[in-house]
Amino acid sequence: MSDTVITLKNVSVIYKSGLPIFRQRSVHEALKDISFELNHGDSLGVIGRNGVGKSTLLRLLNGIIKPDKGEMINHGYQTALLSLTVGYDNNVSGRNNAILSGMLMGKTKEEMIEQMPDIIAFSELEEFIDHPVKNYSTGMKQRLGFAVATQVKTDVLLIDEILSVGDARFKIKSEAVMHDKILSGDTVVLVSHNPKTITKLCNKAVWIEHGLIRKQGDPSDVIKAYEEFVTK
Amino acid sequence: MFLVSKRYRDVIFFKAQVHLRSEASKTYLSFLWWIFEPIISMGIYYLVFGVIFQRGTEDYIPFLLIGLVTWQWFANTVSHCGNSINNNLPLISQLNFPKIILPSINVVMDAFKFLIVFLLLLIFLWAYGFPPTASYLALPLVLLTQHLFNVTIANTVAAVIPFVPDMQIIISNLLRVAMYLSGILYSIERLPEQYQIYFAFNPMVMIIDAYRDILMHQQWPQFGTLGIFAFGSFIGVVLSTLLMNKMDPIYARVLMQK
Numbered sequence: 001m002s003d004t005v006i007t008l009k010n011v012s013v014i015y016k017s018g019l020p021i022f023r024q025r026s027v028h029e030a031l032k033d034i035s036f037e038l039n040h041g042d043s044l045g046v047i048g049r050n051g052v053g054k055s056t057l058l059r060l061l062n063g064i065i066k067p068d069k070g071e072m073i074n075h076g077y078q079t080a081l082l083s084l085t086v087g088y089d090n091n092v093s094g095r096n097n098a099i100l101s102g103m104l105m106g107k108t109k110e111e112m113i114e115q116m117p118d119i120i121a122f123s124e125l126e127e128f129i130d131h132p133v134k135n136y137s138t139g140m141k142q143r144l145g146f147a148v149a150t151q152v153k154t155d156v157l158l159i160d161e162i163l164s165v166g167d168a169r170f171k172i173k174s175e176a177v178m179h180d181k182i183l184s185g186d187t188v189v190l191v192s193h194n195p196k197t198i199t200k201l202c203n204k205a206v207w208i209e210h211g212l213i214r215k216q217g218d219p220s221d222v223i224k225a226y227e228e229f230v231t232k
Numbered sequence: 233m234f235l236v237s238k239r240y241r242d243v244i245f246f247k248a249q250v251h252l253r254s255e256a257s258k259t260y261l262s263f264l265w266w267i268f269e270p271i272i273s274m275g276i277y278y279l280v281f282g283v284i285f286q287r288g289t290e291d292y293i294p295f296l297l298i299g300l301v302t303w304q305w306f307a308n309t310v311s312h313c314g315n316s317i318n319n320n321l322p323l324i325s326q327l328n329f330p331k332i333i334l335p336s337i338n339v340v341m342d343a344f345k346f347l348i349v350f351l352l353l354l355i356f357l358w359a360y361g362f363p364p365t366a367s368y369l370a371l372p373l374v375l376l377t378q379h380l381f382n383v384t385i386a387n388t389v390a391a392v393i394p395f396v397p398d399m400q401i402i403i404s405n406l407l408r409v410a411m412y413l414s415g416i417l418y419s420i421e422r423l424p425e426q427y428q429i430y431f432a433f434n435p436m437v438m439i440i441d442a443y444r445d446i447l448m449h450q451q452w453p454q455f456g457t458l459g460i461f462a463f464g465s466f467i468g469v470v471l472s473t474l475l476m477n478k479m480d481p482i483y484a485r486v487l488m489q490k
Binding site (some may be wrong): 134 | 250325
């Protein structure tokens, strides 16, 4: 059960804003020298304040961006990113968007069509599933995104602050699903600035501050150090 | 497109189908616009060049139609693919997939729309007095050559525009100029000879001539040049796909950093 899923070795990511070369404005090092290993069955909590590079870390783990320095090795696992902004095409119906994003996550069209009843039921979209996504409220989009990402079985689920989407009722439901997923041994990386969620759900934690790992290890230790730092 | 795996090919065709449907559902005349729009623009060119300026040659209507229909296939593909990466930031920043999918979706959509219009063109030509002949057998080769050429240019444009947004404006103007230089509205043979040589470098001139040879003059196209050209375009497709795959992980950053 301790197969390594993803290895990060001294990884750094540098963002440059403005047009490249001629009109470069600022250079911002989002992550500096990050190293850790994610093992099979881990649920890793990433904590840190706003803008310290947490979302960048998830994009890196998903393979959307490549590190500028260092090395990221994915040992052949399929990852899916779940965040508040969902990668949907606004003019296309929720149903087709769900099928498409499932296909891009590695499922076949037939598999996705087969799973649609579950996705519709879980997201509680009912007849809205055939409306274009531009008519959806933010909560509806998130519910659909959450339903797709949890119904599509990927090896690693990367979650960006989305544990509590939608209204109070959906919140309870989505938290329960996440709980099940994590406890049933799925590999999960969870980004949050809510210390409670991490101590409750994770078996490992990483605290990132200004692109550097300040502390990693047991969640309660890491959270304790983080809370002392924040309230200081 | 044969360079991506089956899994992503499915994505391309499914997404193209979904987009064509959503495009059609947005207007009252729905997919009829795919036919009316080219007819309107052809009517305008006919009015200006055929009627007002009297630049028309013999059988000017079929001459003009063949040039315009096939040119618009090229121009639409290139201009739609140019924005395909820029317009899909939400998808790119959220999912990890080969970006070559994005222009390919537009390639499929525009090829589909073209085929409808092209079919109508063939029917029109028959009614006008150019029935199908044995030379029609060469038509698939010409269509394939143009398709490969379209994909080469479309992929290249799509690959470059995210880095140099200015190219978008440059390309739309280049397309406009290139249209006048591709022998669509007038016959190149009627130009002074010292200028004719330059047109030999324009691939679209060669392709459109091949269409006219087959559809109007009941002649075989020049297989030699066409063959060389098809091969060159094929190499172009491979190279432009490799270029895009090479730069694949950069696009997410380029779009997010802007």
